[in-house]
Amino acid sequence: xxxxxxxxxxxxxxxxxxxxxxxxxxxxxxxxxxxxxxxxxxxxxxxxxxxxxxxxxxxxxxxxxxxxxxxxxxxxxxxxxxxxxxxxxxxxxxxxxxxxxxxxxxxxxxxxxxxxxxxxxxxxxxxxxxxxxxxxxxxxxxxxxxxxxxxxxxxxxxxxxxxxxxxxxxxxxxxxxxxxxxxxxxxxxxxxxxxxxxxxxxxxxxxxxxxxxxxxxxxxxxxxxxxxxxxxxxxxxxxxxxxxxxxxxxxxxxxxxxxxxxxxxxxxxxxxxxxxxxxxxxxxxxxxxxxxxxxxxxxxxxxxxxxxxxxxxxxxxxxx
Numbered sequence: 663x664x665x666x667x668x669x670x671x672x673x674x675x676x677x678x679x680x681x682x683x684x685x686x687x688x689x690x691x692x693x694x695x696x697x698x699x700x701x702x703x704x705x706x707x708x709x710x711x712x713x714x715x716x717x718x719x720x721x722x723x724x725x726x727x728x729x730x731x732x733x734x735x736x737x738x739x740x741x742x743x744x745x746x747x748x749x750x751x752x753x754x755x756x757x758x759x760x761x762x763x764x765x766x767x768x769x770x771x772x773x774x775x776x777x778x779x780x781x782x783x784x785x786x787x788x789x790x791x792x793x794x795x796x797x798x799x800x801x802x803x804x805x806x807x808x809x810x811x812x813x814x815x816x817x818x819x820x821x822x823x824x825x826x827x828x829x830x831x832x833x834x835x836x837x838x839x840x841x842x843x844x845x846x847x848x849x850x851x852x853x854x855x856x857x858x859x860x861x862x863x864x865x866x867x868x869x870x871x872x873x874x875x876x877x878x879x880x881x882x883x884x885x886x887x888x889x890x891x892x893x894x895x896x897x898x899x900x901x902x903x904x905x906x907x908x909x910x911x912x913x914x915x916x917x918x919x920x921x922x923x924x925x926x927x928x929x930x931x932x933x934x935x936x937x938x939x940x941x942x943x944x945x946x947x948x949x950x951x952x953x954x955x956x957x958x959x960x961x962x963x964x965x966x967x968x969x970x971x972x973x974x975x976x977x978x979x980x981x982x
Contacts, residue, residue: 664852665844667860668867673830676867678818679746680811683753684890686798687739688872694726698875700924703931707966708802715797721781721790728769728776737768738791740880742868742888750799754792762787805959806926806968810873817871817893837869837891838877851879851889861887873925912976916946920977923956926968
């Protein structure tokens with residue numbers, strides 16, 4: 663199994679942080695290979711615009727084609743943050759500062775079976791990588807960042823409270839699939855048959871919540887490491903009492919739509935995730951729009967919907 667050896671001093675200094683750049687990485691993952699209903703809805707809503715961008719910028723598509731293989735993600739896309747809650751533009755500069763040679767080397771490491779195309783051997787590879795994330799931020803994430811950021815911070819508050827009452831073992835236990843505190847300073851990060859990596863006592867270790875169900879780790883050797891985990895609730899089913907309470911407030915169909923709009927979704931995505939007829943989804947969305955519980959925005963041929971602060975409050979009240 664793959665484990666990190668972490669000293670008590672390093673664990674005590676580790677931090678839970680929110681990162682706009684890492685959230686953009688999670689969204690990029692959903693656009694390319696969605697793994698849950700919310701991710702699939704997001705991909706459907708932005709597919710046309712995303713494909714148009716990649717067609718117009720073949721170097722970005724080439725970067726994208728070398729980013730993943732089964733069980734592995736390119737290191738540039740997993741680069742740990744340097745601090746909490748930095749503006750996206752500041753975090754994006756971290757990618758540019760990696761430089762072309764390093765980004766190329768990390769792309770080759772992920773796909774050794776696939777030579778880099780000539781377009782990535784020319785100057786500007788790091789800029790192409792940064793531009794890919796910049797597009798995701800501008801066209802998909804920025805309008806929804808305030809809502810997502812509130813949810814991510816709520817996750818951190820919850821885990822910090824649990825840390826005070828139950829200790830690190832309880833906090834680390836549910837950081838996603840294949841994560842487990844094994845004792846004796848060992849944190850399991852995956853189930854691969856790899857030698858344990860010893861993290862230096864003066865290293866930096868970050869725990870970063872992300873929307874979606876993906877889990878991964880990142881590092882900037884020799885000092886920075888990060889564990890990226892699904893925000894609280896991403897891996898859990900909806901509590902029946904919460905759904906029932908919300909149904910009493912707004913009616914069962916609209917409650918289902920509000921619960922499904924944890925992340926932006928199109929009407930077709932909502933049909934897929936809720937099983938409701940298209941006409942019914944449209945009618946209830948009109949009511950939710952008129953009441954201010956949801957907002958909408960056009961993306962290509964799709965119209966995306968997401969919860970407002972009022973919608974979040976209704977869901978919270980329904981689960982009280």
